[in-house]
Amino acid sequence: xxxxxxxxxxxIALLTSLDQEVLAITLLSLKVSVTATLIxxxxxxxxxxxxxxxxxxxxxxxxxxxNTGMGLPPVVVGLFxxxxxxxxxxxxxxxxLYTPTAMIIAQAVIATPIVCGITVASIQxxxxxxxxxxxxxxxxRLQMVLILIKEARLPLLAGVMAGFGGVISEVGASIMVGGxxxxxxxxxxxxTVMESGMxxxxxxxxxxxxxxxxxxxxxxxxxRIQQRERPR
Amino acid sequence: MKIWKQFSLxxxxxxxxxxxxxxxxxxAASKSIILxxxxxxxxxxxxxxxxxxxxxxxxxLVKTIAVGSGQAMAMGMKGEADVLLVHSPDAEKKFxxxxxxxxxxxxxxxxxIIVGPASDPARIRSAKTSVDALxxxxxxxxxxxxxxxxxxxxxKEKGLWKGAGITPAGQKWYQQTGLGMGLTLNVAAEKxxxxxxxxxxxxxxxKNLGLAxxxxxxxxxxxxxxxxxxxxxxxxxxxxxxxxxxADFMVSRKTQEVIGKFGxxxxxxxxxxxxxxxxxxxxxx
Numbered sequence: 001x002x003x004x005x006x007x008x009x010x011x012i013a014l015l016t017s018l019d020q021e022v023l024a025i026t027l028l029s030l031k032v033s034v035t036a037t038l039i040x041x042x043x044x045x046x047x048x049x050x051x052x053x054x055x056x057x058x059x060x061x062x063x064x065x066x067n068t069g070m071g072l073p074p075v076v077v078g079l080f081x082x083x084x085x086x087x088x089x090x091x092x093x094x095x096x097l098y099t100p101t102a103m104i105i106a107q108a109v110i111a112t113p114i115v116c117g118i119t120v121a122s123i124q125x126x127x128x129x130x131x132x133x134x135x136x137x138x139x140x141r142l143q144m145v146l147i148l149i150k151e152a153r154l155p156l157l158a159g160v161m162a163g164f165g166g167v168i169s170e171v172g173a174s175i176m177v178g179g180x181x182x183x184x185x186x187x188x189x190x191x192t193v194m195e196s197g198m199x200x201x202x203x204x205x206x207x208x209x210x211x212x213x214x215x216x217x218x219x220x221x222x223x224r225i226q227q228r229e230r231p232r
Numbered sequence: 233m234k235i236w237k238q239f240s241l242x243x244x245x246x247x248x249x250x251x252x253x254x255x256x257x258x259x260a261a262s263k264s265i266i267l268x269x270x271x272x273x274x275x276x277x278x279x280x281x282x283x284x285x286x287x288x289x290x291x292x293l294v295k296t297i298a299v300g301s302g303q304a305m306a307m308g309m310k311g312e313a314d315v316l317l318v319h320s321p322d323a324e325k326k327f328x329x330x331x332x333x334x335x336x337x338x339x340x341x342x343x344x345i346i347v348g349p350a351s352d353p354a355r356i357r358s359a360k361t362s363v364d365a366l367x368x369x370x371x372x373x374x375x376x377x378x379x380x381x382x383x384x385x386x387x388k389e390k391g392l393w394k395g396a397g398i399t400p401a402g403q404k405w406y407q408q409t410g411l412g413m414g415l416t417l418n419v420a421a422e423k424x425x426x427x428x429x430x431x432x433x434x435x436x437x438x439k440n441l442g443l444a445x446x447x448x449x450x451x452x453x454x455x456x457x458x459x460x461x462x463x464x465x466x467x468x469x470x471x472x473x474x475x476x477x478x479a480d481f482m483v484s485r486k487t488q489e490v491i492g493k494f495g496x497x498x499x500x501x502x503x504x505x506x507x508x509x510x511x512x513x514x515x516x517x
Contacts, residue, residue, distance in 0.1 A: 087469045088311055097312075098266065098295045179297045182280065197414040198275050199437035 007205025048119025300383025311467025380408025
């Protein structure tokens with residue numbers, strides 16, 4: 001129990017004193033995960049909408065694959081991305097292994113199926129005749145798609161939260177492709193693993209609290225946007 | 233649609249933050265080296281002291297990948313590192329013989345110790361040698377935690393078991409964590425088991441552990457660290473100049489002094505003993 005009290009006190013001390021290193025680690029976590037989430041939104045919402053609206057043989061199979069991808073284990077993604085980014089691997093010439101860029105790529109791979117799967121479900125959950133109505137009112141196909149996405153915004157925002165929550169909290173991929181390099185690719189989760197490995201449980205606990213606060217702040221913001229305007 | 237305006241504003245703000253704030257990887261990548269090393273050099277805090285000095289002097293960005301010595305050498309064999317700092321002498325000799333490294337220089341040593349609960353159920357405190365201690369642990373069936381990760385420490389441990397003529401794998405009292413040294417020590421403390429550890433990691437973590445040193449000082453328990461430069465003939469993409477700069481830095485007189493003083497203030501004794509330039513025979517290798 002002492003540990004919890006110590007850790008909490010340390011978290012508050014670190015936050016109030018604006019410890020440079022912890023601040024940098026927190027900002028990097030935010031940058032990497034937000035960028036990855038943004039990329040996954042572009043990829044996931046567009047592919048998810050396409051998947052929900054188009055009809056083609058094998059659609060069920062593809063949707064099941066996407067839904068499986070929602071639970072993609074971060075270490076598996078980390079391993080694959082590492083193999084691809086190795087110097088002597090297919091994308092070695094990019095020279096981005098053990099950089100924040102590599103972490104963004106890995107996290108985007110983790111978040112995209114989550115966003116895509118939730119997009120498919122939310123678009124398909126709209127009233128089936130809505131499409132016909134919109135088209136009957138003279139909308140172009142592109143306008144129709146945009147209106148459908150707009151109509152599905154509440155569950156889509158839930159998808160954003162799920163995607164972001166998935167990547168800010170993952171450690172397996174970040175530590176493999178980022179390497180937990182001090183001052184360069186060390187993020188909150190990898191620092192927590194390292195500090196607990198070094199027996200600094202109070203520090204590890206303090207970092208966890210900062211991570212939780214960060215998640216809460218982002219989700220609070222998104223929830224406010226989501227709940228401001230309920231569909232009537 | 234107010235909500236979309238808000239949402240896009242938020243997106244724009246976040247994107248701006250990221251665009252301005254992300255470190256530029258391109259500039260860093262051209263002058264960086266990958267150091268593959270063992271967990272003990274990181275968990276003890278030594279690298280946190282040395283790396284900033286080297287980065288400042290040389291201008292290289294060091295990407296430290298702290299894994300076990302076995303994995304570090306595997307990275308070297310695949311050309312995925314530029315320089316190694318490892319402590320698994322037998323495996324290192326094989327590594328050099330196969331032509332993966334160009335030079336291998338002695339950097340420092342400390343020693344391995346066997347730690348365990350102060351109650352010492354296997355009575356290894358009175359054992360004369362490390363091999364004898366392991367025999368007693370096996371005979372009494374006391375829990376022993378192994379790294380099980382092909383690290384330098386794990387290699388040493390396997391050598392000791394072999395010397396004792398015991399095959400511990402598969403025994404009920406023998407558990408492999410597959411974790412780094414720091415975490416393995418924590419598991420041993422939690423389960424009240426014995427484990428083999430390097431002294432530096434143990435001293436750095438001692439305050440939270442409640443494990444006692446039960447066997448030390450045996451010549452077989454020597455723990456020697458070498459820095460290895462890698463062979464560009466095998467993998468042309470290796471940054472040999474950067475690797476050499478780091479290796480030279482590790483054996484320089486100034487760095488050796490820093491190594492010798494590291495931990496003295498905090499633990500009362502050094503965690504590593506500098507050995508650069510010494511002949512391996514003087515250490516009893």
